[in-house]
Amino acid sequence: QVTLKESGPGILQPSQTLSLTCTFSGFSLSTYGMGVGWIRQPSGKGLEWLANIWWDDDKYYNPSLKNRLTISKDTSNNQAFLKITNVDTADTATYYCARICGASYVMDAWGQGASVTVSS
């Protein structure tokens, strides 16, 4: 069974760096074709893809936020990470991580989401 769980600070102030962790089980990021993606959703709004990291450490970012995003992984501990620098209120959202199954090229399992509020 594939499970993912996001964790984060809950609340932070403008200009700070947001650090998110995705802890997963049921698959390995060292397995050929596997990846983890990050997606966010402001309250009451739609989905915005942020970044992906793949088994071979290949990384892709949404160009609209690329300069502020850093994605990484710890394969031995089954974790993926996302950092967003210089946050502001527009970064307030629920952040999801999702498994990307390369064989089918699909985000097929999502975590429950971590709520993040940026407020002074």
Add this chain to the structure above:
Amino acid sequence: DIVMTQAPLSVSVTPGESASISCRSSKSLLHSNGITYVYWYLQKPGKSPQLLIYRMSNLASGVPDRFSGSGSETDFTLKISRVEAEDVGIYYCGQLLENPWTFGGGTKLELK
């Protein structure tokens, strides 16, 4: 960026009836390998999105066969036959053909 446009914004369906949701992409999602990279997700109230359909017409594991996906290169349809109470939520289409991956604005399905 590829823009995904969904219609309608909301749909109200009598249980047992069928529902269709449309999604249009701003460019072809058909890859040269013959695969069309459009996906459908359902977000039930208070939950995270769950995969329904991948690569336009493939039913995800555990999803009832009341759900089906079809389409062309830029126009796609999610059909739900015999709508049930558990189908209530917001449906999103998405494309994984090109970075950045993008999603439609969502279609809210509710029961009459």
